[in-house]
Amino acid sequence: MNPIFTLKHFCFKILKRLARNYVPRVVIFLIDVCISILSAQFTFFLISSVGEKKLKFIHLNWEFASLVIIQILFFIIFKSYAGVVRYTGFKDSIKQLQTTIATVVTLIIINELIYNIYQTKILVNGGAIIYGFIAFSMLFLFRVIVKRVYQLIHAEYTSTKAYILGTSLTDVAIAESIISDSRTNFEIVGFISEISKLKRTRILTLPIVTFEQLEHKKIRGGTSVIVSSQKLRELATADSDILSQLLELNLKIYKLPDLQDWSGESISSEIKKVNLEDLLQRTPIKLQREKLSTIYKDKVILVTGAAGSIGSDIVRQLIRFKPKTILMLDQAETPLHHMSLELESQYPNLHFEKIIANVRNFKRLESIFDYFQPEIVFHGAAYKHVPMMEANPIEALDVNFIGTKNLTDLSVQFKISRFVFVSTDKAVNPTNIMGASKRCAEIYLQSVARAKTSNTRFITTRFGNVLGSNGSVIPHFKAQIENLGPVTVTHPDITRYFMTIDEACQLVLEAGAMGNGGEIYVFDMGKPVKIIDLAKQMIRLSGFIPYEDIDIVYTGLRPGEKLYEELLADKENTLPTHHQKILIAKASYNFDSEKLILLKNLQNQISNNNVVKSIDVLKKLVPEFIPLTEKERQKNAI
Known part of the structure; x- marks a missing residue:
C-alpha cells in the first residue's frame, strides 16, 4: 500500500x-x-x-x-x-x-x-x-x-469538488468565503464562464473554464457547481439553457440562498441542493398586501380541503393577514390532524378550528355555517385524479359538482361576502369526468352569480398542475427514481402547465380580493413543460444519467388524459387585470331556463346514482365534453 x-x-x-x-x-x-x-x-x-x-x-x-x-x-x-x-x-x-x-x-x-x-x-x-x-x-x-x-x-476524503458559476465580483466573493471556511464540505476547483470567449484564464489562482471545454472534457476537475440564488432566479426566469447544460454535463447543482435567508454562521452550511422548483421558478409575485389585509384581516374564513396541498397552503398564506378565525374543513382525519399540530407549533396565537366534514353532506355543512358564521369561503375540496375519477364517475360528480353546489347555496343563505372556487385547466374542453365535473361546478357558480339573488361575490380561479402537490407527477417520479426506475411517462409529446404551490395560492388570494362576482380568473402559467423533459431533469438532479442509470419508458395515455391542457375554451377570450399574472376569462356561456333545468336534473341523477343518465345530462350541460365510449367506461368502471 x-x-x-x-x-x-x-x-x-x-x-x-x-x-x-x-x-x-x-x-x-x-x-x-x-x-x-x-x-x-x-x-x-x-x-x-x-x-x-x-x-x-x-x-x-x-x-x-x-x-x-x-x-x-x-x-x-x-x-x-x-x-x-x-x-x-x-x-x-x-x-x-x-x-x-x-x-x-x-x-x-x-x-x-x-x-x-x-x-x-x-x-x-x-x-x-x-x-x-x-x-x-x-x-x-x-x-x-x-x-x-x-x-x-x-477535502481529500469528504469534500465535493465544485465549480462556481460565473466570474462576477459576487461569484468571486462566494468562492473566497467557501475557501476560507474551515467547515466547508466543498473544494472549489474553478469558475465556469457564462460566455465562450475568456478575457482572463484564472481567478484566485483557479482556472476559468467554458461550457465547451467541459463538454469536450478538456478540463474536468469538479462534479458539482455552486450558483447564487439571485443568479439562479435570473437563469430560470430568462428561459436560459445554462441550467440544462449543467445537468446534461452531469454536474450536481447547488444554490447559495440569499443572505437574509441564512440560518447559520458558516457559508458552507447554507449551500443546498437545487430542486425542480428552483429550475422552474418564475418572476416572484408581488401581492397587494394592504388591499388583501383589508379584506382578510379579522374575518372568519372557511377553507375546504384544508389538509390538501392547495388548501393547506392557502391557510398558511392567510395567516400573514391576521384573520379572526380560520376554519379548516376536510374529510381526511390524519392529514388534518398533522396540519393542526403544525399550526399549534408554529403559530401559537392563531385561532383556528379543525372540522371533519364531507362537502356532500348538506346538513353537516349547514350546521357548520350556522355555528361558526364564516364570512369568506375558499373552496378547494375536490377529487382530482383523472384515471381514478374515470373509474368512479358518480363520486367525481358528487364531490366536485354537488359539493360545490352545497357550499354555493349555503354561501347565499348565510350571506357570505366572498366565495373563491379553486378550479382546474382540465375544466377547459374536458375529455374526462374530473374536468367535466369541475366545469359543471364553474357553470353553477356563474349561474348563481348572474341571478343577483345575493350580495355574495362568487369567484372562480383556474390554473394547471402544481409542483409537488399530493398525487402529482413530481412525487410519483421521485418514488420511481428512489427505486432506480424505470420512470414512466404516458407519451413522449405530453405537456403540462406547472406552477409552485406557493405561487398558485398567492394568486388565489389575489384573485379572491379583486373579484366582483361571476368571473373566471385564469393564471399565467408560463410555457407548458414537456413531461419527458421534466423526468430527465429530475433524474439528473438525483445524480443519475437518463437511459443509462435509470430508464424512461412510455406507458400510453391513461383514460381521459389529453396530450396538452388548455386554460381557455375555444369561445373564451381574456381581459387584463391590474395583476400581470391574472386574466379574466370572458366566457360566452348562455344561461337560459333549459340550462338551469339541466343543472337541477344533473343533481337528481347523481342522487339516484345513475351513471348513464348523469353523463347524458353532463354532455348536454357541457357540450364541449367528449367522454370515453361506454365500452371503455365499463371496462374501467368499478
Missing part, C-alpha cells in the same frame, strides 16, 4: 476523532508556551549574534525566564488559547496580536523601570520588538498550518 496514502488516512482518522472531541484548552496553552519559549530563544540568539563574538544558542537565565513568564501571563489574561485552532480566523489573529503587543509593551516598561534602578535590562528594547514579531508570526503560523492541514485532509 502507498505509504503516503496510509499516512494521510491515519491523519484523517485522527482529525475525525478531533472533530468529535476538540483538543483541550490546556494542550493549546502548553503548545503556545512552547512557541513563546522557542521565540524567546530565537530572539536572544539574534541579539547575541550581534553583540558577542561567540554565538550562544541556548539561553537559560533570569532574563529569559522573565520574558516567558510575562508572555504566559498575557496568554492567561487574553485567553488566546481558547479558540478552536482548525477554525482560526480574523478574530483569532487579533487575539494573538493583542497578546504579543501587550507582552512587548510591558517588557519595555519593566525594562525602563529596572534600568532606572539597577542600570540593567531584561532585554534591549529593540530585542523586545523583535521578540514580538517572532512570537506573533509563530503563534499565528501554527494555527494556520493546523487549519490548512485539516482542510486538505478533510
Whole structure:
C-alpha cells in the first residue's frame, strides 16, 4: 500500500476523532508556551549574534525566564488559547496580536523601570520588538498550518469538488468565503464562464473554464457547481439553457440562498441542493398586501380541503393577514390532524378550528355555517385524479359538482361576502369526468352569480398542475427514481402547465380580493413543460444519467388524459387585470331556463346514482365534453 496514502488516512482518522472531541484548552496553552519559549530563544540568539563574538544558542537565565513568564501571563489574561485552532480566523489573529503587543509593551516598561534602578535590562528594547514579531508570526503560523492541514485532509476524503458559476465580483466573493471556511464540505476547483470567449484564464489562482471545454472534457476537475440564488432566479426566469447544460454535463447543482435567508454562521452550511422548483421558478409575485389585509384581516374564513396541498397552503398564506378565525374543513382525519399540530407549533396565537366534514353532506355543512358564521369561503375540496375519477364517475360528480353546489347555496343563505372556487385547466374542453365535473361546478357558480339573488361575490380561479402537490407527477417520479426506475411517462409529446404551490395560492388570494362576482380568473402559467423533459431533469438532479442509470419508458395515455391542457375554451377570450399574472376569462356561456333545468336534473341523477343518465345530462350541460365510449367506461368502471 502507498505509504503516503496510509499516512494521510491515519491523519484523517485522527482529525475525525478531533472533530468529535476538540483538543483541550490546556494542550493549546502548553503548545503556545512552547512557541513563546522557542521565540524567546530565537530572539536572544539574534541579539547575541550581534553583540558577542561567540554565538550562544541556548539561553537559560533570569532574563529569559522573565520574558516567558510575562508572555504566559498575557496568554492567561487574553485567553488566546481558547479558540478552536482548525477554525482560526480574523478574530483569532487579533487575539494573538493583542497578546504579543501587550507582552512587548510591558517588557519595555519593566525594562525602563529596572534600568532606572539597577542600570540593567531584561532585554534591549529593540530585542523586545523583535521578540514580538517572532512570537506573533509563530503563534499565528501554527494555527494556520493546523487549519490548512485539516482542510486538505478533510477535502481529500469528504469534500465535493465544485465549480462556481460565473466570474462576477459576487461569484468571486462566494468562492473566497467557501475557501476560507474551515467547515466547508466543498473544494472549489474553478469558475465556469457564462460566455465562450475568456478575457482572463484564472481567478484566485483557479482556472476559468467554458461550457465547451467541459463538454469536450478538456478540463474536468469538479462534479458539482455552486450558483447564487439571485443568479439562479435570473437563469430560470430568462428561459436560459445554462441550467440544462449543467445537468446534461452531469454536474450536481447547488444554490447559495440569499443572505437574509441564512440560518447559520458558516457559508458552507447554507449551500443546498437545487430542486425542480428552483429550475422552474418564475418572476416572484408581488401581492397587494394592504388591499388583501383589508379584506382578510379579522374575518372568519372557511377553507375546504384544508389538509390538501392547495388548501393547506392557502391557510398558511392567510395567516400573514391576521384573520379572526380560520376554519379548516376536510374529510381526511390524519392529514388534518398533522396540519393542526403544525399550526399549534408554529403559530401559537392563531385561532383556528379543525372540522371533519364531507362537502356532500348538506346538513353537516349547514350546521357548520350556522355555528361558526364564516364570512369568506375558499373552496378547494375536490377529487382530482383523472384515471381514478374515470373509474368512479358518480363520486367525481358528487364531490366536485354537488359539493360545490352545497357550499354555493349555503354561501347565499348565510350571506357570505366572498366565495373563491379553486378550479382546474382540465375544466377547459374536458375529455374526462374530473374536468367535466369541475366545469359543471364553474357553470353553477356563474349561474348563481348572474341571478343577483345575493350580495355574495362568487369567484372562480383556474390554473394547471402544481409542483409537488399530493398525487402529482413530481412525487410519483421521485418514488420511481428512489427505486432506480424505470420512470414512466404516458407519451413522449405530453405537456403540462406547472406552477409552485406557493405561487398558485398567492394568486388565489389575489384573485379572491379583486373579484366582483361571476368571473373566471385564469393564471399565467408560463410555457407548458414537456413531461419527458421534466423526468430527465429530475433524474439528473438525483445524480443519475437518463437511459443509462435509470430508464424512461412510455406507458400510453391513461383514460381521459389529453396530450396538452388548455386554460381557455375555444369561445373564451381574456381581459387584463391590474395583476400581470391574472386574466379574466370572458366566457360566452348562455344561461337560459333549459340550462338551469339541466343543472337541477344533473343533481337528481347523481342522487339516484345513475351513471348513464348523469353523463347524458353532463354532455348536454357541457357540450364541449367528449367522454370515453361506454365500452371503455365499463371496462374501467368499478
